Amino acid sequence: MDKDIDESLICKICGGRLIGDPERGEAFCEACGYILDEHIIDPGPEWKAFDIEDKEKRVRVGSPITPTLHDYGIGSEIDYTQDSTESVGNKYDALRIWQKRLRTSSPAERSLAYALSTINNLCSSLKMPSVVAETASRIYRQLQKKGIVKSRSVSKVTAAIVYLSAKIHEVERSAKEVSEAAGIEVKALNKYYRMIASEASVDHLPLPTVEKHIARLANIMKLSPKTERLALQIFKATKSISIHDGKSPNGLAAACIYIASVINSENLPQREVALAADITEVTVRHRYKEILDNYVIRQKLKPQRSVNNRDAN
């Protein structure tokens, strides 16, 4: 049964047999106890570059690092068994102590570890892609360095950071959703969000989001592609005039969808779009009335009647 042992299953130190799976870094030598690698190596892609920053930062070495762990997942401890019998053993004892201190003993590190696990929990309960948690973790580190998080509620700070991170990655959730998942007040979330958004060095929040709201709402209420396209069309057509200023993007998106559904005779109840957009029917009514008051919606059955753009400038 030894014949199917290949080269990689031989211990490089003593020539003994390796137990386990060396491909995943989980193997150790039967004879001398040598551990091939103490890390579990993800055999998948070593890193994913979501943006330029990631491309610069990630190196093609070692197990994938992640900002979501307080030591970036690269923590290791100096083995007690190795070298401890040599004359320099005391040196290693000292190193071991220092390493322990650096890893978990400083208050900053401890709170960081706690905050990052809070972030991870929040992101997973909101079903967000892992990149959101990673960005959130990076932001948290930034703010901790600047002393922003000191003496502030961890749950509120982390919630606000996740909220911001979701915006950055264009998987925005409503303030209500995030605050519920974090177990804090919506008002507190917004307060901390404002503070954090101004402190964190986030270059550009991705553009205004009415179009994205339409796409998101269309997605969650399973709108027909036809209606979604029409809703977008309506928004673009009405965008130029002043009626959109200062209105909530949600309301605009909901109104466009509602109008589109009526035109396509899908006739969604206002209640449904309002519910999906997390606003009230009244707001939907206001927006859609404004749009109808200012624009003539051309019936598609009689396209020859009206002209395309009555409002050139």
Next chain:
DNA sequence: CATTCGTGAAGACGAAT
């Protein structure tokens, strides 16, 4: 009956003072 529409009062928020 369900849905839609209109309205005043009230809360929340941002801008201006």
Next chain:
DNA sequence: ATTCGATTTCACGAATG
């Protein structure tokens, strides 16, 4: 810090089909 204006929400009733 307070005031003011606009927006959104709530609560209600009426109109529509």
